[in-house]
Amino acid sequence: MTLSKAQEQIINSIDQTATRTNWRDWKWQMRHSIRDLASFEKLLGISLGEEQRTAFEKTVEKFPMSITPYYLSLIDTEDMQHDPIFLQSVPLPQELDILKGDMADPLHEDQDSPAPCVTHRYPDRVLLLVSNTCPMYCRHCTRKRRVGDKDTIPNKSAILQGIDYIRNTPQVRDVLLSGGDPFLLSDDYLDWILTELRSIDHVEIIRIGTRTPVVLPYRITPELTAILKKHKPVWVNTHFNHPREITQSARTALDMLADAGIPLGNQTVLLSGINDCPRIMKALVHQLTRNRVRPYYLYQCDLSEGLSHFRTPVGKGIEILESLIGHTSGFCVPTYVIDAPGGGGKIPVMPNYLISWSTNKVVLRNYEGVITTYKEPDSYEPTFCDRNCESCDLLLKLDNADEDKSIGIEQLLSDYDQTISLIPASNARHSRRKTEETEE
Ligand SMILES: *Cc1c(COP(=O)(O)O)cnc(C)c1O
Numbered sequence: 001m002t003l004s005k006a007q008e009q010i011i012n013s014i015d016q017t018a019t020r021t022n023w024r025d026w027k028w029q030m031r032h033s034i035r036d037l038a039s040f041e042k043l044l045g046i047s048l049g050e051e052q053r054t055a056f057e058k059t060v061e062k063f064p065m066s067i068t069p070y071y072l073s074l075i076d077t078e079d080m081q082h083d084p085i086f087l088q089s090v091p092l093p094q095e096l097d098i099l100k101g102d103m104a105d106p107l108h109e110d111q112d113s114p115a116p117c118v119t120h121r122y123p124d125r126v127l128l129l130v131s132n133t134c135p136m137y138c139r140h141c142t143r144k145r146r147v148g149d150k151d152t153i154p155n156k157s158a159i160l161q162g163i164d165y166i167r168n169t170p171q172v173r174d175v176l177l178s179g180g181d182p183f184l185l186s187d188d189y190l191d192w193i194l195t196e197l198r199s200i201d202h203v204e205i206i207r208i209g210t211r212t213p214v215v216l217p218y219r220i221t222p223e224l225t226a227i228l229k230k231h232k233p234v235w236v237n238t239h240f241n242h243p244r245e246i247t248q249s250a251r252t253a254l255d256m257l258a259d260a261g262i263p264l265g266n267q268t269v270l271l272s273g274i275n276d277c278p279r280i281m282k283a284l285v286h287q288l289t290r291n292r293v294r295p296y297y298l299y300q301c302d303l304s305e306g307l308s309h310f311r312t313p314v315g316k317g318i319e320i321l322e323s324l325i326g327h328t329s330g331f332c333v334p335t336y337v338i339d340a341p342g343g344g345g346k347i348p349v350m351p352n353y354l355i356s357w358s359t360n361k362v363v364l365r366n367y368e369g370v371i372t373t374y375k376e377p378d379s380y381e382p383t384f385c386d387r388n389c390e391s392c393d394l395l396l397k398l399d400n401a402d403e404d405k406s407i408g409i410e411q412l413l414s415d416y417d418q419t420i421s422l423i424p425a426s427n428a429r430h431s432r433r434k435t436e437e438t439e440e
Contacts, residue, residue: 001248007073010043014069023069026212026219030135030184034067036060040090043069044077055093063306064148065091066137071215074244084242084274088139094309095139104145106303108343115165116158121345123404124173128162130154130193131180136215138239140269140310142302142339163196166203171404173204183212183219187227194231207235209267214238214245217253225260237265237296242275243283251291258292265296268334270317271310272301278323285324285332295334300349303341314338314349322351326367386416 003011003020011018014032022028034040037056041047048056067089074085105111109119109127119127132154137147166172175197182190197203208228212219228234236257240246257264266288270276275284285295298320301311317336324333337346355371356363360378365371389396411417423430 001252004073006044006075006077007070009045010069010073013043013045024218026216026221029068029070029216029218032069033135034069034072035065040065040067040072043072044075046077046080056091059091059093059095063091063095063139063144064137065089066134066148068135068216070217070249071136074247082273084244087274088241088271089136091139092309095306097308098305099308101303102305102308103303103341104305106341107142107339109143112343115162117154117162118165120165120169120172121343123407124171125176126166126169126172126174127176127178128159128166129179130159130177130182131184133184134179134181135184135212135219138211140271140301140307142304142307144304144306159193160196163193163200166197167200170202173202174207175203175205176207176209178209181210181212182208183210183216183224187223190224191227191230194227194234198231205233205235206231207237209237209239211239213250213253213257214240217247217249220253220256222256225256225262228257228262229260232261233263235263235265237267238293239267239269240284240288240293241268241271242280243287246284246287246291254291254293264293266293266334267297267299268295269299269301269310270312270320270336272312274310276312276316276320278320281320282324282328282332285328285334289329289332294331297346298334298336300336300338302339317349318351322367325351384415 001020001024003023007023011020011023015022018028034043037048037053037060071085071089075089076083076085080086080090112119112121114120117129119129121127132146132149134141134147141147166175177193182193185193194206197206228236238254240250254264268275268281268284275281281298288295298317300314300317301307321333321336336349338349339346353364353366354362355365360376362374362376363371364374383392383394385392405411406414406417408422411419412422
């Protein structure tokens with residue numbers, strides 16, 4: 001692999017004696033991360049105006065900067081203001097605009113934390129935050145409130161308490177390692193965490209969310225992939241936002257992961273001025289799938305403080321899905337989600353394909369605008385479900401079938417539960433009632 005001109009210039013300005021081998025060493029990259037304006041200007045061979053400088057300094061006081069030399073080298077210095085790499089990594093004064101409705105922790109992750117390092121929101125899976133730092137501080141980070149906080153790795157005892165919670169909570173079958181970026185941990189430490197989790201019988205799968213293939217691809221080493229393979233099934237979700245990020249180095253990293261048998265997914269954040277365009281998104285999902293990465297989620301930008309300039313209307317996401325569904329391979333289409341403020345979790349949003357409905361027919365439209373009908377069965381006999389599987393005609397031959405009570409909308413649909421409505425805790429009409437009765 002040869003270095004680009006920009007990379008040659010950066011490596012020489014960092015250290016005259018550094019080699020290409022240094023460049024591909026992730027620890028070297030981390031040691032030389034760019035955290036101040038002077039280094040930024042020097043390494044790119046540019047200088048910002050006085051006004052830009054003052055704005056920059058003010059912004060990093062609140063939201064610090066950190067960029068790997070590798071990611072910095074992808075910036076197009078000819079057209080920085082429109083460059084997706086620049087816009088994702090370099091502080092802009094708009095980050096200090098806090099709008100009405102912005103929140104420090106919109107997803108209530110701190111409140112839904114039953115144990116250190118754990119966010120438990122959904123019935124069967126938890127988030128385990130094992131690292132407090134990232135190779136690059138994304139300007140659009142949803143956990144912006146914590147970026148650069150202490151920049152430390154949570155200590156072993158905190159992580160152990162989190163793992164203990166998982167061990168004592170049998171319904172958890174899926175653990176997501178996140179942070180920060182779990183791949184900033186050393187191989188040994190990661191191996192230890194994975195070993196601990198694997199020793200818990202009810203943990204079926206482990207997922208790791210990482211941006212290293214995008215901003216620090218040299219972190220993906222044969223040693224790391226061997227560890228992941230040893231603890232399979234481990235799924236890895238990465239975070240590419242723009243086709244320009246899929247470089248030769250990134251492709252090599254993805255190849256190594258895929259060759260080790262790691263299923264790969266990608267989570268993209270919809271960002272104004274960066275990827276809010278159906279053509280860019282289509283190019284992105286095509287390049288991802290060519291590299292064996294399945295687009296998983298497209299996120300509506302959260303309501304975290306400092307992100308207002310990145311947000312698009314929800315209609316932009318729907319327009320993008322409209323341009324993908326039917327037009328390209330089904331597995332190229334991510335699920336577009338809004339992570340509900342207040343901790344409601346991810347809510348999928350889609351164009352409407354179901355146009356109308358009668359008792360035995362539905363009217364649908366396809367991606368081309370063809371309006372069509374589907375005739376439903378005249379004689380469908382629903383099976384009444386009282387959860388007494390012994391006496392049911394359908395055979396449930398599964399020892400480990402779901403025993404949990406249904407919750408939410410699923411509960412409303414079930415036959416065996418008498419609940420007829422779900423009522424918000426703060427419903428005014430209900431609080432006027434004298435009794436505790438909340439059923440309609
Ligand atoms: C996103 C998320 C998950 C995982 O959700 P999936 O839809 O299964 O990918 C789990 N816990 C929390 C707190 C999350 O934010």
